Amino acid sequence: MHSAPIPESVLAVARSGSGVNNIPVEACSKRGIPVFNAPGANANAVKELTLAGMLLAARHIAAAWDFARNLKGDDTGIQRQVEKEKKRFDGFELAGKTLGVLGLGAIGVQVANSAIGLGMRVYGFDPSLTVNRAWQLSSSVIGAGSIDDLLARADLISLHIPLNDQTNHVIDKQHLALMKQGAILINFSRAGVVDEAALVAVLGEGKLRAYVTDFATRAVLDQPHAIVLPHLGASTAEAEVNCATLAAESLVDFLEQGEIRNSVNFPKVVMPRGGRARLAIANENVPGMVSQISAVLAAANLNIDNLLNKSRDKYAYTLIDLNSEAPPETLQLIRSIKGVLSARIVPKSAGSFE
Numbered sequence: 545m546h547s548a549p550i551p552e553s554v555l556a557v558a559r560s561g562s563g564v565n566n567i568p569v570e571a572c573s574k575r576g577i578p579v580f581n582a583p584g585a586n587a588n589a590v591k592e593l594t595l596a597g598m599l600l601a602a603r604h605i606a607a608a609w610d611f612a613r614n615l616k617g618d619d620t621g622i623q624r625q626v627e628k629e630k631k632r633f634d635g636f637e638l639a640g641k642t643l644g645v646l647g648l649g650a651i652g653v654q655v656a657n658s659a660i661g662l663g664m665r666v667y668g669f670d671p672s673l674t675v676n677r678a679w680q681l682s683s684s685v686i687g688a689g690s691i692d693d694l695l696a697r698a699d700l701i702s703l704h705i706p707l708n709d710q711t712n713h714v715i716d717k718q719h720l721a722l723m724k725q726g727a728i729l730i731n732f733s734r735a736g737v738v739d740e741a742a743l744v745a746v747l748g749e750g751k752l753r754a755y756v757t758d759f760a761t762r763a764v765l766d767q768p769h770a771i772v773l774p775h776l777g778a779s780t781a782e783a784e785v786n787c788a789t790l791a792a793e794s795l796v797d798f799l800e801q802g803e804i805r806n807s808v809n810f811p812k813v814v815m816p817r818g819g820r821a822r823l824a825i826a827n828e829n830v831p832g833m834v835s836q837i838s839a840v841l842a843a844a845n846l847n848i849d850n851l852l853n854k855s856r857d858k859y860a861y862t863l864i865d866l867n868s869e870a871p872p873e874t875l876q877l878i879r880s881i882k883g884v885l886s887a888r889i890v891p892k893s894a895g896s897f898e
């Protein structure tokens with residue numbers, strides 16, 4: 545959506561998935577447009593393909609399958625070629641190997657826990673690990689001291705971080721240099737979290753045994769040690785239904801109740817309906833906003849039944865239940881307050897979104 549104009553009529557944007565790097569989130573925030581995603585709804589699908597990626601690399605499955613498909617001749621000849629050549633595809637077992645998981649969110653936690661189940665030693669690193677995710681994480685997962693520490697310890701490294709200004713090219717030349725000779729790098733995150741030029745250089749030097757990625761680019765496809773999938777991490781019927789359902793539910797709650805759940809740019813704001821009319825206001829997180837809004841309501845002789853204001857970084861969101869209908873001119877006055885980004889009356893029944 546970065547190059548698409550966002551019409552004035554847009555009230556919200558929902559991503560039926562996890563990553564929001566394809567959405568101009570900051571531009572939406574400035575216009576008071578919540579952006580929703582579907583946290584965790586495709587995590588199991590990505591976890592399963594990540595495990596498959598680890599096995600693909602550890603057992604040379606793609607190359608071995610390619611070899612087998614191209615076998616010529618009758619069964620006797622095929623058996624002879626198989627027994628003669630199969631040593632080319634000798635692999636290693638995951639059990640006992642060390643996995644480093646960068647990013648312990650919805651996906652990273654599941655990958656780490658499953659790897660423990662496979663008998664791996666697992667290190668994780670996430671500077672913003674939430675309490676909820678920490679509860680979900682197996683107590684056998686060891687916290688790495690830093691990204692450098694994680695990369696230096698691991699035989700396999702799996703990336704599960706979002707792509708944003710802070711993580712763009714986070715796996716750079718210096719980080720790649722820290723990785724063990726023969727390590728496997730797995731990227732089901734986004735292409736941009738790895739510095740591609742630096743990666744191609746280390747792949748050319750034979751430092752990595754494999755780069756397993758869900759993101760096809762010319763440079764990576766041309767690398768013999770790259771195993772490339774066509775962005776299939778979330779492509780399961782289950783994940784698509786989970787994501788679409790969660791995204792739709794968040795939109796319905798927002799449009800019909802003004803409530804915000806699962807937004808990446810506005811706070812969670814949930815308030816049971818009361819009064820006769822509900823106002824939903826997105827505003828800058830600066831002092832005096834609630835008092836200015838209240839003053840407009842008081843001047844219109846409108847009484848507040850209930851009010852909830854929450855902030856998140858630079859932005860805030862306010863729900864106000866009034867004990868009588870709010871006239872359109874009051875809404876206009878609220879919209880004209882400096883710092884108010886969007887304001888609307890949330891109708892009691894769906895259908896007309898002012």
Ligand SMILES: NC(=O)c1ccc[n+]([C@@H]2O[C@H](COP(=O)([O-])OP(=O)(O)OC[C@H]3O[C@@H](n4cnc5c(N)ncnc54)[C@H](O)[C@@H]3O)[C@@H](O)[C@H]2O)c1
Pocket residue numbers: 561562563564583584586587590646647648649650651652669670671672673674704705706707710711714732733734758775776777778779
């Ligand atoms: N291949 C696919 O089809 C597919 C599917 C789903 C998600 N993804 C990608 O995976 C990413 C993660 O998804 P998720 O659902 O686990 O998201 P999430 O928000 O639940 O978890 C991301 C975690 O990364 C952590 N993090 C952020 N920056 C970090 C850094 N520099 N170092 C370490 N940790 C850092 C965050 O604190 C968070 O815990 C998405 O943003 C998306 O880009 C890809």
Ligand SMILES: O=C(O)CC[C@@H](O)C(=O)O
Pocket residue numbers: 560561562563564586775777778779
């Ligand atoms: O839309 C998809 O198929 C993949 C979505 C996935 O990359 C995500 O970020 O959730």
